[in-house]
Amino acid sequence: MTHSSSSLHTFGRGGxxxxxxxxxxxxxxxxxxPAPSEVVLPLLQHLGEPAEPCVKKGEMVRRGQKIAEGxxxxxxxHAPISGKVKPVDKRPHPTMAIAPSMAIGANAEAGPELxxxxxPEWRNLPLEEALSRVREAGIVGLGGAAFPTWRKLxxxxxxxxxxxVMNGAECEPYLTSDYRVMLAWPTEIVEGSVLIAKIxxxxxxxxxxxxxxxxxxxxTTKAAAALTQREIPVEVVPCEARYPQGAEKxxxxxxxxxxxxxxxxxxxxxxxxxxxxxxHAVYEALRFRxxxxxxxxTVTGPGIVQPRNVRAPLGAxxxxxxxxxxxxxxxxxxxxxxxxxxxxxLPRLDVPLIKGMNGLVMLTxxxxxxxxxxxxxxxxxxxxxCPLGLEPDQVSVRVEVGRTLDCEPHGALDCYECGCCxxxxxxxxxxxxxxxxxKSALRRAAATRSAS
Amino acid sequence: xSENNPTFVLSPGPHLHTEESTSKIMWWVNGSLAPAVLxxxxxxxFNAALVVLASIAGAVLTxxxxxxALGRRPTLTDGSAVCTGLLLALTxxxxxxxxxxxxxxxxxxGLGKMIFGGLGFNLFNPALLGRAFLMATFPLNMTxxxxxPRPWFGAPLDAVTTATPLAxxxxxGIEAAVQLVTSPAGLWNALALGFRPGSIGEVSLVxxxxxxxxxxxxxxxxxxxxxxxxxxxxxxxxxxxxPLLHLMSGGLWIGAFYMATDYVTSPSTTRxxxxxxxxxxxxxxxxxxxxxxxxxxxxxxxxxxxMAPALDLWFRPRRxxxxxxxx
Numbered sequence: 137m138t139h140s141s142s143s144l145h146t147f148g149r150g151g152x153x154x155x156x157x158x159x160x161x162x163x164x165x166x167x168x169x170p171a172p173s174e175v176v177l178p179l180l181q182h183l184g185e186p187a188e189p190c191v192k193k194g195e196m197v198r199r200g201q202k203i204a205e206g207x208x209x210x211x212x213x214h215a216p217i218s219g220k221v222k223p224v225d226k227r228p229h230p231t232m233a234i235a236p237s238m239a240i241g242a243n244a245e246a247g248p249e250l251x252x253x254x255x256p257e258w259r260n261l262p263l264e265e266a267l268s269r270v271r272e273a274g275i276v277g278l279g280g281a282a283f284p285t286w287r288k289l290x291x292x293x294x295x296x297x298x299x300x301v302m303n304g305a306e307c308e309p310y311l312t313s314d315y316r317v318m319l320a321w322p323t324e325i326v327e328g329s330v331l332i333a334k335i336x337x338x339x340x341x342x343x344x345x346x347x348x349x350x351x352x353x354x355x356t357t358k359a360a361a362a363l364t365q366r367e368i369p370v371e372v373v374p375c376e377a378r379y380p381q382g383a384e385k386x387x388x389x390x391x392x393x394x395x396x397x398x399x400x401x402x403x404x405x406x407x408x409x410x411x412x413x414x415x416h417a418v419y420e421a422l423r424f425r426x427x428x429x430x431x432x433x434t435v436t437g438p439g440i441v442q443p444r445n446v447r448a449p450l451g452a453x454x455x456x457x458x459x460x461x462x463x464x465x466x467x468x469x470x471x472x473x474x475x476x477x478x479x480x481x482l483p484r485l486d487v488p489l490i491k492g493m494n495g496l497v498m499l500t501x502x503x504x505x506x507x508x509x510x511x512x513x514x515x516x517x518x519x520x521x522c523p524l525g526l527e528p529d530q531v532s533v534r535v536e537v538g539r540t541l542d543c544e545p546h547g548a549l550d551c552y553e554c555g556c557c558x559x560x561x562x563x564x565x566x567x568x569x570x571x572x573x574x575k576s577a578l579r580r581a582a583a584t585r586s587a588s
Numbered sequence: 589x590s591e592n593n594p595t596f597v598l599s600p601g602p603h604l605h606t607e608e609s610t611s612k613i614m615w616w617v618n619g620s621l622a623p624a625v626l627x628x629x630x631x632x633x634f635n636a637a638l639v640v641l642a643s644i645a646g647a648v649l650t651x652x653x654x655x656x657a658l659g660r661r662p663t664l665t666d667g668s669a670v671c672t673g674l675l676l677a678l679t680x681x682x683x684x685x686x687x688x689x690x691x692x693x694x695x696x697x698g699l700g701k702m703i704f705g706g707l708g709f710n711l712f713n714p715a716l717l718g719r720a721f722l723m724a725t726f727p728l729n730m731t732x733x734x735x736x737p738r739p740w741f742g743a744p745l746d747a748v749t750t751a752t753p754l755a756x757x758x759x760x761g762i763e764a765a766v767q768l769v770t771s772p773a774g775l776w777n778a779l780a781l782g783f784r785p786g787s788i789g790e791v792s793l794v795x796x797x798x799x800x801x802x803x804x805x806x807x808x809x810x811x812x813x814x815x816x817x818x819x820x821x822x823x824x825x826x827x828x829x830x831p832l833l834h835l836m837s838g839g840l841w842i843g844a845f846y847m848a849t850d851y852v853t854s855p856s857t858t859r860x861x862x863x864x865x866x867x868x869x870x871x872x873x874x875x876x877x878x879x880x881x882x883x884x885x886x887x888x889x890x891x892x893x894x895m896a897p898a899l900d901l902w903f904r905p906r907r908x909x910x911x912x913x914x915x
Contacts, residue, residue: 148908154604309604385909398911455593464594471596476603483598503599510610510666511708516856517608525907529856530900550911555602562610563708569600 144347146376147386150523152556154379154477156348157309160443161436166316168447169460171242175216175451176488177203178229178237182282184209189238193223196243199449200250200427202272203238211274211284213238214427216449218246230454230473230487231480237488240451252424259331259365266335266422273421274428274491279303279314279382279411280474282492285418288408292336295403300338301391302329304345304352304412305375305382308475311495313434316445317413318345318352322359325412326370328419333368336408341370343412344391348377379477380554384409386523398524398550413494431489435461437476439468439498448489454496455485470499477555510563518557518567524550528557532570540577548574610707613808614667620799621674621846627795628788631737632682636788640677642686646693647673654702668707672696675715675846678789679839679886680722683733692722712893713853716886723886731755734785752785753778754838754882762830779836790839800845809849812861817844820869828877840872843885853893860896860903868892 179186187204191197197215204213222239229235255261261269271286302325306314318325329341343360345353353374360370373391375381385396387409394405402409413432420426431450436443441462448457454471458464472479476497518528526547534542548571557567629637651669655662664670673693680689696718704710723730734752753775757765766775778784780793789796803809818835825834834840848854848868855864868888875884 149906150908152606154606389908395909398907398909400911468594469597470599470603472601472603476601478601479603480601481598481603482596484593484595486593497603499603503597503603504605505599506597510663511706513610513708513851514854514856515613515851519856519905522905523908525905527905547907550907550909559602559604560606560608562606562608562613564605564609566600568602 143374144376145344145373145390146378147381147389147523149525150521150556151378151380151386152521152559153377154309154559156377157436157476158312158315158348161312161434161445162315164312164316164443164445166320166432166445166447169449169452169457171217172449172452172456173242174239174453175449176227176237176239176453177213177216177451178227178232178235178488178490179204179213179224180232180235181213181490182210182276182284182492184284184287186210186236187213189224191221193221195221196246197221197240198247198250200252200429202427203240206271206274206284209284209287211271211276211286212427214274214429215240216429216451217242218248219243220246228484228487230482230490230493252420252426254424255422258423261422263335266331269421269425270335270418273417273426275414275417275421276428276491277411278413278417278431278491278494280478280492280494282490285410285414288410289332289335292338292403292408296406297336297403297408298339298406299392299394299408300329300333300336300341301388301402301407301409302341302343302412302415303382303384303387303409304343304349304356305387306349307346307377307379307382308477308479308495309379310436310497311434311475312436313432313445313494314412315349315352317416317432318349319355321416322352322355323362324419325415326356326359326363328415328417329370329410330363330365330368331422332408332410332415332418338408339368341368342391343370343372344375344381344387345372346377346381347374380523380556383523383552383554385552428491431491431493433457433489433493434495435498436495437472437498439465439470439500441465450491451488453485454482454487454489457489457496458485458498464498465500467500468498469501470503472497472499477559478553504558504564505566507564509565512565513563515562517560517562521556521560523554523556524552526551526571528567528571531574532565532567535570535573540574541581543574544578549578551575610668611666614671616806616808617803617846618667618671618674620802621678621789623798624678624789624792624795624842625674627792628678628682631783631791632735632788635684635686635735636682638686639680639682639684639689639788640674642690643677643680643693644670644673646690647676647697650694650697651702654698655706660706663707666707669697672701672714672718675789675842676718678842679715679719679787681730681733682735682788684722684726684729688722688726688729691725692718695721708852710852711897712890713847713850716847716890719886720890736785737783737791752838752882753833754876757830757833757837758876758882762833765833775833776836779833787839790842793836793841796841796845800841803845803849809845810858810861812858813849813854813865814844816862816865817848817869817872820866820871821873822869824870824873825877834873834876838876838883838885840885843868843872843889847885847889848892853896855896855899855903857900857903857905860899863903864892864896864899867895
């Protein structure tokens with residue numbers, strides 16, 4: 137299936153083409169990490185309150201068993217492997233350096249994975265029951281932000297959304313995990329989307345997929361056509377391959393034509409956005425009451441010996457995952473969790489896989505800022521690249537001379553940090569970081585004003 | 589880095605970056621000027637080559653000295669000082685004494701660029717400031733004693749001093765301008781190919797356009813500024829009956845493609861660039877027709893430079909979405 141660019145949906149302005157870099161893993165099926173000897177589960181894996189352990193140290197737990205409660209705003213944790221619970225302790229955390237974490241040592245005596253029999257009524261669950269299963273399954277947004285999904289659904293329902301936009305764009309270079317998930321479980325994703333739409337009260341589902349994944353478009357389109365229950369229509373919308381097509385605001389505009397106001401959520405225009413991998417997890421939670429136990433991620437980049445799409449139990453050490461992919465090359469000097477545009481550099485491998493980690497990109501060579509940066513030469517490339525029409529150049533020169541509070545008219549508060557401006561800057565200026573500095577200064581000033 | 593527990597560089601995102609860089613852009617600009625420069629040196633001879641070298645040397649040495657004196661990191665390899673020296677040389681009389689070109693380049697970089705804080709901070713186009721300085725300081729050398737270009741084949745002519753077509757047009761009218769190159773057809777040929785008296789780099793429209801084409805193809809510049817400059821000149825010279833002559837003569841194309849498109853001293857949004865280009869074009873026409881100079885592009889650009897920051901604020905990018913009422 138091919139699509140001419142004129143028929144493709146896309147966002148209005150800006151954006152970049154950083155190159156797909158997806159060749160290394162796009163054609164590789166999802167491979168299972170050999171069972172790790174230990175998993176480490178940080179009690180905090182998402183926004184919200186930390187999970188509260190509900191099993192004791194020394195206790196034997198089976199894969200799938202709940203080991204921590206989610207409290208009022210979080211989600212529970214489940215044992216991703218069968219084994220013996222180790223005491224809660226401070227352990228290395230991918231983004232928080234060190235954080236209280238549970239750990240489970242693999243132990244055959246603990247028994248096999250719990251069984252998750254099908255609930256024949258899965259399509260017709262009462263709203264409260266469906267929402268509770270999403271929550272009890274420990275599902276968070278798997279696109280990277282890792283916000284508890286049950287809260288997002290509850291919020292969307294209250295905001296009376298009418299449209300569910302499924303994010304299958306995967307616009308980040310290098311990453312192919314969503315793509316492989318769409319190829320492996322198209323029916324489950326489509327079914328899961330309908331289940332999400334029902335919970336959120338949406339009347340229609342649109343699945344946005346970038347056009348450089350024609351077989352994912354074909355697979356999901358077929359799955360949508362094969363739906364037996366059709367009270368909620370599901371449409372697959374091919375989108376132009378252009379970064380940041382998968383950013384919420386851009387994707388909503390591309391598939392539905394609705395413009396999300398700056399600084400607001402898609403629910404402001406009646407839309408809920410969910411990642412395709414999240415739909416798969418919701419499907420399993422509602423049909424089988426199966427909790428989120430594994431994470432599918434792309435391990436790739438010029439610095440990895442054998443790039444792969446890996447399914448690994450949550451809490452597996454990144455070192456084990458990298459080892460499974462042949463290890464790193466000697467020249468590897470940077471590791472990014474997530475995609476290379478919006479992902480975060482991590483310092484070390486001895487940290488656990490957490491729910492929001494959709495990719496691990498091993499990079500070589502000098503990073504964009506390692507040689508410093510130059511002055512703004514006013515070339516205007518950042519103005520052309522910004523998908524929101526903001527002015528990173530104006531913000532950056534003001535921040536450089538300490539005029540952070542003058543940056544509001546130039547859009548600092550609206551920026552969601554997609555990185556297009558930094559990417560195109562010929563002077564290698566850290567424009568995203570200038571935006572961040574201005575944004576936090578403006579927010580602090582606003583907070584001070586409202587407090588006084 | 590230990591084999592078992594490596595540590596990684598913690599750099600802020602995005603972790604990918606375009607291949608484009610400021611110095612690459614500058615060297616592309618310099619390279620795209622090569623055809624026009626070589627042609628100028630070929631047709632005007634040895635002194636033109638001296639002027640080009642002296643101007644580049646003056647620019648580069650001044651930048652280096654300034655950065656050394658202020659304890660700053662030398663940035664000669666970024667190509668921007670070479671660019672200024674080159675551009676200045678292209679806008680001067682090929683018979684200018686080389687030391688004057690050197691002095692002009694010193695002024696361009698020293699008082700046109702470094703004193704504002706170096707690359708990115710100057711308000712006015714440094715090369716044109718240098719030219720304005722030379723016009724004020726050595727007006728005779730800048731505006732008289734023009735060399736007649738050598739013919740394609742055969743020995744170079746003895747330095748015939750004559751006036752540029754624009755000067756002839758201004759002083760004596762269109763017939764005299766045509767006389768300069770014997771026929772109307774000859775005049776157009778002379779303007780397009782460069783067999784006429786003029787500044788080193790301005791004589792061949794075709795080669796300047798070729799360089800501009802390279803910059804367009806490399807997406808270093810867009811057509812917004814050059815086209816609107818040309819449109820402005822056409823509009824403001826239409827009533828003279830010879831807008832084509834104005835469009836094809838003088839340093840207009842060097843100005844439109846190279847000077848007015850200088851990133852630092854021009855606006856950044858397309859709408860601001862169109863306003864900027866039109867302003868330059870109109871001012872050029874007005875200066876040429878009503879002002880005291882036969883040529884107007886240099887001062888037109890310098891005046892418009894002063895407007896560039898304001899134009900950027902008047903013609904802001906259109907926001908994809910504006911902030912609604914807080915929910």
